[in-house]
Amino acid sequence: MLQGKTIAFLVAPEGIEQVELTEPWKAVEQAGGTPRLISTQPGKAQAFNHLDKADTFDIDATADQVSAGEFDGLVLPGGVANPDNLRMDENAVRFARSFFDAGKPVAAICHAPWTLIEAGVVGDRALTSWPSLRTDLTNAGASWTDQEVMVCTNGPNTLITSRKPDDLKAFCQALVENFGG
Template identity: 60%
Template structure:
């Protein structure tokens, strides 16, 4: 049976390619992607600062259980993780997911949510450059690399890094022991 990957976003401000490209990579690898958000309905994606598509939420994060997913993906966009880090259910889900040891992949501004979940101390992470002080103040080592894997955390700087981000996400999923379809 193929595994399931959770994607967690706020209701708006999600950088479109940081959701849709990892989503497609997970789907192409035989996994089922599921969109979680604090609210049901749809989320608003953006192409940088311009509104783009919307995407249907599959389940409110308050109703989600870490045990139901093989990995967690946190897309960026400035407003998205800023809103998520203010939602208690989202922060608790991220904290529990990191503690589970399962892969957690965060790109661009998404490490803000990891900071709020108290999950970065002693870790090496990449992010959008403006987060480097926040990450360092939370006890992380910030690096300017296309993708960084530290334990179960996978992080990247920006949309240009998505091919490397997806590669490491899929590699981590392959190491979870979950049976998946292969092409």
């Protein structure tokens, strides 16, 4: 369970795949944890259902206002535009990397590992992702596999990855199990 744990969800202001934000968010809440939405800009984050605009979500803080020390884990939702925008923001990349430096668990789904590539933390790790990231991940030193969820404990922290929205049940289960430790 995640009782008493605070989990950061790092997103760009636009381009999050809604279900990849809302399902893990609900899983954290149902396990007794407190999710907080972190972004690169204050205000609201615009989510999408694939290419169609969906709901907006209030941002709790920006990546330059918080540190990994305030959280017990990090979730990186996917969508194509979301991690593409995050990897271009120095504060977002630094925030993501700081969870690895602190030995805290990280979960990333779909295209989200792009942010981790930019943070320089995927080398010698076993990951899965949306299939189009395979070459990017292997070029960054990761071992890529095509399965619904991958839990990698090689390194100072646990890294959980999944491929797509269809994998959310397994992703959320692995997240709750590994973030509760």
